[in-house]
Amino acid sequence: MVRSRLVPLAAAVLSACGAEPEVQEQGPDRADTVALAMATFDPAAFDSIAWETSDDAVDRGRLVYRISCSKCHGNAGEGDGGFVMNGDTLRPPSFVQPDWRFAEDGSGLRRQIFVGNVAGMPYWGLVGLKYRDIDAVARYVREGLRASP
Numbered sequence: 624m625v626r627s628r629l630v631p632l633a634a635a636v637l638s639a640c641g642a643e644p645e646v647q648e649q650g651p652d653r654a655d656t657v658a659l660a661m662a663t664f665d666p667a668a669f670d671s672i673a674w675e676t677s678d679d680a681v682d683r684g685r686l687v688y689r690i691s692c693s694k695c696h697g698n699a700g701e702g703d704g705g706f707v708m709n710g711d712t713l714r715p716p717s718f719v720q721p722d723w724r725f726a727e728d729g730s731g732l733r734r735q736i737f738v739g740n741v742a743g744m745p746y747w748g749l750v751g752l753k754y755r756d757i758d759a760v761a762r763y764v765r766e767g768l769r770a771s772p
């Protein structure tokens with residue numbers, strides 16, 4: 624009994640470790656999915672998200688970033704992750720440039736993360752990030768990455 628429950632668990636853990644984020648297709652299907660993400664996005668869902676401390680949010684965001692974003696955006700947010708350098712995806716703008724478009728726009732940033740875009744940014748709200756983790760990673764980008772020298 625115990626054995627038969629353990630085997631599928633081990634398989635799930637292994638496949639989770641080996642999983643690479645997929646580089647998504649461009650084209651009409653992708654545009655439909657981005658449109659669906661836009662229609663699904665509910666900015667009011669962030670209103671009920673509370674964090675014990677600001678550090679908790681940023682720490683959670685650091686983890687989400689490492690798993691879901693750094694392959695393309697780079698560890699420091701400069702747009703130089705491995706996927707970009709391998710030529711698998713277009714180079715994203717640096718998050719740490721002084722005049723970055725989302726520097727003062729937390730709600731726009733959360734929306735962009737949820738919705739993605741047709742040029743290659745994944746629509747995270749449809750493929751695996753809950754509102755809470757989108758909030759966390761947005762805070763990490765603005766209060767962690769941008770705040771560090």
Ligand code: HEC
Pocket residue numbers: 644645646647687688691692693694695696706712713714715716717723724725732735736740742743744745747760761764
């Ligand atoms: C598969 C590669 C890939 C992954 C993984 C990825 N992104 Fe992106 N992202 C991109 C690309 C490519 C762009 C630029 C698209 C463009 O030029 O419009 C982008 C754009 C963005 C932008 C808009 C930047 C700007 O200045 O316009 C934000 C914000 C962003 N990504 C956040 C994130 C976050 C947060 C994560 C993790 C949850 C993430 N991305 C994961 C590829 C990726």
